[in-house]
Amino acid sequence: MAPPIACVGSGLVGRSWAIVFARAGYRVQIWDSVSSALDKTLPALCATLNELEKAGAIASASEIAGRITLADSLADAIADSCHVQESVSERLEIKRALFAEMDDIAPARATLGSSTSAIPGSAYMTGLAGSRRCLVVHPVNPPHLIPLVELCPTQETDAETVDRVAALMREVGQKPIILAREIEGFALNRLQWALLCEAMHLIGEGYCTPQDIDAVMTHGLARRWAHLGPLAVGHLNAATGFQGYFDGLGEAIGRVRATLRTDYIPSTETVAKTHAAMDATMPVSDLPRYQAKRDRAILALDRLLRDPG
């Protein structure tokens, strides 16, 4: 029997990771420093698994749930594991203490991944006896619905660790990319926020409304991006491929590039106006319903991408 995987932290991200690993056949041991959080873990997991079974995304909720157990202590969770996935709150001191402790306890062959999206791994996973086996394994929320994972080594992570975790991710159905070195926001949030910051500029300076921004995406850009990345889109947009696209639009891109305002800091009013526009169609009081709808839409798109027909 393969060694289990430990999920440390039982919030939304930790539970979703547990589903990813258990769905692929791994035994999963979850631990949380807050025991009251742990009490809610299995009911929350079962609710999500039942939704997935109902949507036809998994065959048997109970079979997957049967592979997930709660651990009484951090040591119990990770002592025999092959990989530890940390998903605790984004506070540097907590992560630093936790990685030191996990590195002490974890078996020599175990790799230690952190789900952080906002803290460079080098701030808390270097200088340890086992820093070579530590790296950032940043998921998109929730990872059981969205396969991309960003692997980001520190300067002390060794190549074998990166390779092994990439292989594990592929084995459990995720799509890893590997960053060569650290950068704020890794790749996904940099791309996402470059677009969001320019969007806030257009709203803040009154060029268009928040609803217009979302329309540009759902009725425009994402019609291609759902199937092809931005580079592939360019490649198919010119008879001579990406080179022709970039050369042909070079001047226009240059003029836009010179006027982009991704450094734009939106005013309190602009953020409030954007919130109000979203709240008008998706009231905060009713968000769980829209979140469930979003998750069903993501599953439907996943089916489409696997079998475009």
Next chain:
Amino acid sequence: MAPPIACVGSGLVGRSWAIVFARAGYRVQIWDSVSSALDKTLPALCATLNELEKAGAIASASEIAGRITLADSLADAIADSCHVQESVSERLEIKRALFAEMDDIAPARATLGSSTSAIPGSAYMTGLAGSRRCLVVHPVNPPHLIPLVELCPTQETDAETVDRVAALMREVGQKPIILAREIEGFALNRLQWALLCEAMHLIGEGYCTPQDIDAVMTHGLARRWAHLGPLAVGHLNAATGFQGYFDGLGEAIGRVRATLRTDYIPSTETVAKTHAAMDATMPVSDLPRYQAKRDRAILALDRLLRDPG
């Protein structure tokens, strides 16, 4: 019988507009200053319409083709039209002369739209007797597959023109957004190129590969963006909506914002390397096949979005 719509320019964009209008029941009159281009127009249109019929996106290719005619002159094309959609090459002098001529000939009630993506309308549609009825009507390519349209008035366009063209766009099934005033790249290309410029930075500085960028989109960001714009995604990512999302991530967004390099000018080598990466999976010699595959994927997504099940 409703007056016809004139499509001036018979390239990829002009032909696609002809399909949009004819599909909605309008008679369409196409004209091109290059008569040899016009010779290829009907066969190319019929090929596209047959593909659409085969994919189940339209009921009858021949019925729609029957509404499209070639005009012998610019005057014939637009003399009795209610709207003129210009889609000629992106050269200022050509557009300037054409708009002056069209404004002379077009019926008083006709609106004149330009498909330009790269030239501000004010550079060629102001100072005319009828400049109040001229505006940019920027489609996403090809408009018969992608519904977003950006309407951008000049300082001389009147509000009634914007309203009438927006209503026409909705009537024919497009999704118009209205920009309050001119800006380089309008909204769509600004958002697209903000992301692309940061992507070229990440590739150029060796953080990740071109394939990684596209993976971030297709396996990550676009899983949500296909259904929800970037603002709606943020709104659903926090229990208190967009305000909570922006406040909660404010510091992280701020750190990324400070390091974004959307002003990055990629080297010749970086562009060539990106082209080579795309060419390795989608060889330029075989692009038409991948373009056809892209178009089928866009149609399949459109069906999904209309009926998420």
